[in-house]
Amino acid sequence: MSNFRMPNDPWKRRKLPPGGDPSLSDTLHSSFGNSAFVITPEDGRQSFHPLSICRAGRPAYGNRTMSAPIYDRRSFVKLSIAAGAAAAATPAAMAQDASFSLPKLPYALDALEPHIDAKTMEIHHGKHHQAYIDNLNKAITANDFLKGKTLEAIVGGLPAVKDEALRTTLRNQGGGHWNHSFFWEIMAPAGKGGEASAELAAAIKSAFGSMDDLKKAFNEAATKRFGSGWAWLIVQDKKLKVVSTANQDNPLMKEIIPDADFGTPVLGLDVWEHAYYLHYQNKRPDYIAAWWNVVNWKEADKRFKAAMA
Numbered sequence: 001m002s003n004f005r006m007p008n009d010p011w012k013r014r015k016l017p018p019g020g021d022p023s024l025s026d027t028l029h030s031s032f033g034n035s036a037f038v039i040t041p042e043d044g045r046q047s048f049h050p051l052s053i054c055r056a057g058r059p060a061y062g063n064r065t066m067s068a069p070i071y072d073r074r075s076f077v078k079l080s081i082a083a084g085a086a087a088a089a090t091p092a093a094m095a096q097d098a099s100f101s102l103p104k105l106p107y108a109l110d111a112l113e114p115h116i117d118a119k120t121m122e123i124h125h126g127k128h129h130q131a132y133i134d135n136l137n138k139a140i141t142a143n144d145f146l147k148g149k150t151l152e153a154i155v156g157g158l159p160a161v162k163d164e165a166l167r168t169t170l171r172n173q174g175g176g177h178w179n180h181s182f183f184w185e186i187m188a189p190a191g192k193g194g195e196a197s198a199e200l201a202a203a204i205k206s207a208f209g210s211m212d213d214l215k216k217a218f219n220e221a222a223t224k225r226f227g228s229g230w231a232w233l234i235v236q237d238k239k240l241k242v243v244s245t246a247n248q249d250n251p252l253m254k255e256i257i258p259d260a261d262f263g264t265p266v267l268g269l270d271v272w273e274h275a276y277y278l279h280y281q282n283k284r285p286d287y288i289a290a291w292w293n294v295v296n297w298k299e300a301d302k303r304f305k306a307a308m309a
């Protein structure tokens with residue numbers, strides 16, 4: 001008989017708030033990336049979103065160095081006008097201080113079921129993601145030098161932020177905003193996400209041997225990520241690679257994450273408990289396995305080709 005025994009079920013003893021985990025109150029975690037300035041038609045507010053969300057930004061997404069700001073406000077406005085996608089960008093709206101806002105999901109809350117349930121999506125998107133944005137906006141409001149900066153300029157400039165507490169806030173809240181915006185886009189209802197293109201499939205075969213081998217490597221990274229974090233498929237030096245980051249760090253965070261993890265995200269999986277606990281409880285591997293059913297390969301393919309351009 002073993003000398004060891006489980007004193008109590010640790011999961012039952014945890015007092016998780018409605019929605020899963022205590023991350024809403026956390027102030028850590030981070031990243032940055034391709035973002036663009038947009039005007040939300042509904043309320044005329046300015047906001048920044050990953051280019052995958054900002055349709056007007058898509059044409060210029062590729063062939064960019066992810067570690068560098070892609071657009072300043074002026075250049076993006078030009079792009080938006082050219083694309084006819086910023087009809088709501090009135091001079092009055094443009095004059096407002098920049099603030100980030102929650103991007104709409106590109107599908108219904110229940111569209112990813114049964115793999116990701118509607119309640120999890122509702123809380124994850126409406127509460128957790130919103131909290132990152134709210135906290136980021138608070139930091140901007142309290143620091144004039146941040147006003148008007150793009151998301152990538154804020155988070156990409158983290159090493160230059162002298163105030164450690166502020167740097168941590170920007171890293172975590174900015175990262176949370178970028179990562180979740182990316183996450184919604186990289187998923188699609190089962191059967192609607194298409195398949196990897198011939199080019200992407202060939203790159204997967206070259207890097208991993210097969211799609212199954214990619215999934216095996218990715219699942220292992222996602223499963224072994226201790227605590228909260230993300231698993232990623234990235235393009236690094238024109239090759240695909242699987243990496244994992246802690247908290248809200250991501251592969252775009254040069255000088256924040258190890259150089260070995262730096263690259264352009266093609267896929268990303270949130271393995272924070274808030275992403276799966278309601279439905280899967282402690283069975284993270286089941287959530288990871290189910291997630292492959294809702295991967296948006298069309299979106300992944302666009303990101304892959306942009307990174308390879």
Ligand SMILES: [Fe+2]
Pocket residue numbers: 124128180270272274275
């Ligand atoms: Fe999350």
